[in-house]
Amino acid sequence: MRRKGTNAVRIIGGAWRSRLVRFPDAAGLRPTPDRVRETLFNWLGQDLNGKRCLDLFAGSGALGFEALSRGAAEVVMVETSRAAHSALRESAARLGAGGRLKLVHGDALHFIATSGHSGYDVVFVDPPYGSGLAGEALARLPRVLARGGIVYIESDSPLAWDPPWRERRHGRAGAVHYQLIEWGGHDDGSLSGHI
Numbered sequence: 001m002r003r004k005g006t007n008a009v010r011i012i013g014g015a016w017r018s019r020l021v022r023f024p025d026a027a028g029l030r031p032t033p034d035r036v037r038e039t040l041f042n043w044l045g046q047d048l049n050g051k052r053c054l055d056l057f058a059g060s061g062a063l064g065f066e067a068l069s070r071g072a073a074e075v076v077m078v079e080t081s082r083a084a085h086s087a088l089r090e091s092a093a094r095l096g097a098g099g100r101l102k103l104v105h106g107d108a109l110h111f112i113a114t115s116g117h118s119g120y121d122v123v124f125v126d127p128p129y130g131s132g133l134a135g136e137a138l139a140r141l142p143r144v145l146a147r148g149g150i151v152y153i154e155s156d157s158p159l160a161w162d163p164p165w166r167e168r169r170h171g172r173a174g175a176v177h178y179q180l181i182e183w184g185g186h187d188d189g190s191l192s193g194h195i
Contacts, residue, residue: 007022007023007024007060008020008021008022009021009023009031009034009060009062011062011066011069012034012037012038012041012066013038013041013046013066013070014046014066014068014069014070014071015069015070015071016069016095019094019095021060021061021065021091021095022087022090022091023059023060023061023084023087023091024081024083024086024087026059026083026084029059029060029081029084029128030059030129031059031060032062032063032126032154032176032178033173033176035173036171036173036176036178037062037066039171039173040152040178041066041070043168043169043180044122044152044180046070047070047071048067048070048072048122049070049071049072049073050071050072050073051071051072051121051122052072052073052074052075052119052120052122052146053067053072053074053075053076053120053121053122053123053124054075054076054078054120054122054123054124054144055067055075055078055123055124056078056108056111056123056124056126056137057078057079057080057108057126057127057133057137058077058078058079058084058088058124059079059081059126060084060087061077061079061087061088061091061092063124063126063152064077064124065091065092065095065097067124068095068097068100068101072100072122073100074100074102075100075102076101076102076104076117076120077101077102077103077104078104078106078107078108078111079103079104079105080106080107080108082105085103088103089103108127108137109133109137109140112140112141112144113140115144117144118143118145118146119144119145119146120144120145120146120149121146121148121149121150122149122151122152123144123145123149123150123151123152124152125137125138125141125151125152125153125154126152126153127155129155134154135159135160135161138151138153138159138161138165138181141183142183145183148182149183150168150180150181150182151180151181151183152178152179152180153178153179153180153181154178155177156175156176157177158170158177158179159177159179161181163184164183164184165181165182165183166181166182166184167179167180167181168180168181168182
């Protein structure tokens with residue numbers, strides 16, 4: 001959606017349903033389509049109450065703000081683009097995201113490697129298409145996942161992985177491939193009632 005030269009996406013569920021999140025024109029930045037977001041949050045369950053989420057390559061913040069809208073206890077958004085990071089700050093202020101949101105201006109792979117935080121229940125991985133960053137992020141993610149942690153990956157082609165990763169769900173909408181996978185070594189049944 002474009003309004004007065006500004007890009008925007010609409011939050012589709014939860015407390016902030018129908019609120020707009022605005023974002024700048026930036027190379028590789030394309031928000032997850034509404035239809036795909038709706039499918040993803042059906043897979044995860046509409047209520048993310050108490051879940052800790054990590055939104056890597058946050059871009060517009062559509063996935064992270066959607067998670068907060070649906071009750072996530074905490075969302076960390078990591079974005080390297082200065083313009084996109086600034087827009088995330090503005091959106092957070094407009095929505096009143098408060099202390100449940102942490103914004104990190106920096107490289108997603110560096111964040112995974114150096115983060116002192118772990119125990120993320122849901123991680124969103126949606127880097128620029130053709131960058132190869134999805135696979136690189138996936139290789140590093142086990143160190144920050146909670147037991148039973150789930151990873152959502154969006155890309156321009158299906159991502160291959162090796163065990164102990166295992167696919168829980170997958171879909172395609174036009175050129176968008178999206179997958180929900182789990183680290184097989186951390187299966188305690190978390191989220192299993194929803195996906």
